[in-house]
Amino acid sequence: MQTVTLNNGVEMPILGFGVYQIPPEQTEQAVADALAAGYRSLDTAAAYGNEEAVGRAIRSSGIPREDLFVTTKLWISDAGEDKAKPAFDTSLRKLGLDYLDLYLIHQPYGDVYGSWRALERLHGEGLVRAIGVSNFYPDRLVDLIDHNEVTPAVNQIETHPFFQRTADQDLMRERGVQIESWGPFAEGRNNLFTDPVLSKIAAAHGKSVAQVVLRWLVQRGVVVIPKSVRAERMAENSDIFGFQLTDDQMAAVATLDTGASLFFDHRDPAMVSRLGNVTLGS
Numbered sequence: 001m002q003t004v005t006l007n008n009g010v011e012m013p014i015l016g017f018g019v020y021q022i023p024p025e026q027t028e029q030a031v032a033d034a035l036a037a038g039y040r041s042l043d044t045a046a047a048y049g050n051e052e053a054v055g056r057a058i059r060s061s062g063i064p065r066e067d068l069f070v071t072t073k074l075w076i077s078d079a080g081e082d083k084a085k086p087a088f089d090t091s092l093r094k095l096g097l098d099y100l101d102l103y104l105i106h107q108p109y110g111d112v113y114g115s116w117r118a119l120e121r122l123h124g125e126g127l128v129r130a131i132g133v134s135n136f137y138p139d140r141l142v143d144l145i146d147h148n149e150v151t152p153a154v155n156q157i158e159t160h161p162f163f164q165r166t167a168d169q170d171l172m173r174e175r176g177v178q179i180e181s182w183g184p185f186a187e188g189r190n191n192l193f194t195d196p197v198l199s200k201i202a203a204a205h206g207k208s209v210a211q212v213v214l215r216w217l218v219q220r221g222v223v224v225i226p227k228s229v230r231a232e233r234m235a236e237n238s239d240i241f242g243f244q245l246t247d248d249q250m251a252a253v254a255t256l257d258t259g260a261s262l263f264f265d266h267r268d269p270a271m272v273s274r275l276g277n278v279t280l281g282s
């Protein structure tokens, strides 16, 4: 499995499996199928409500812990120096693990600085191999880096053909932060799977649009964590290492960028307030 090297030397698979919006009762089977298909990196979050099911699938797979790369995320209602550690312990317990590979601050809201100090401590204690953030725009990322000890290893952000984040990626590269894409297919929005530019490239390689999109991201050095509940798509989405887009094809995909989110703007005050008030069930 191809990996990227994070800023603290930890190797992270460039391809993983995301479980957002998979209902808890379907998650164990989906993760079992993903592991059987060869995925070794799993991305969940306290807010997804399916950490326990991910943990069950890990245990029943029999795959050695050190062969897996497990990410989960701290939700806003658990932000702060005092709350982040118990929230981490809860995630670890639900996953049935004794350490995490990557722990992310899920959203750039609430007491992010307190959370980060707690994460730095967890990292220092060896309970998590790498720490990072998600949904941080460059201004907030730079501020966090400049006023703390540990630079986030990863920033997981919306990245797909319609919102390509190339300038953000350049800044992250300068600052030693690995970009990780969420929503690589934009969850199918904008008719991504039938887009003419992507379809033409796919036909030229005898591949699917999904494979072209993931290949395009991986070729840019972006970590991807596509989600599917269908075993045949899991296999398809992992078969992206045997072909390469040409410079012309990379340039053609570049024309699809709209420079804006297809979901919501993390800097919209109404959204900041709405998300900031979402609390987690037990």
Ligand SMILES: NC(=O)c1ccc[n+]([C@@H]2O[C@H](COP(=O)([O-])OP(=O)(O)OC[C@H]3O[C@@H](n4cnc5c(N)ncnc54)[C@H](OP(=O)(O)O)[C@@H]3O)[C@@H](O)[C@H]2O)c1
Pocket (backbone or CB within 6 Å): 017, 018, 019, 020, 021, 043, 044, 106, 134, 135, 156, 157, 181, 182, 183, 184, 185, 186, 187, 188, 193, 208, 210, 211, 225, 226, 227, 228, 229, 230, 233, 236, 237
């Ligand atoms: N940090 C954050 O705030 C954040 C936000 C969103 C997502 N994420 C993470 O990123 C992961 C991926 O993003 P996402 O789940 O939002 O969306 P996505 O991976 O862009 O898209 C998933 C959708 O594409 C479909 N699909 C998957 N493979 C396909 C294929 N080969 N052909 C056609 N359709 C296909 C899936 O349907 P089926 O399942 O029916 O196949 C599903 O509807 C998440 O699971 C989560 O781990 C993080």
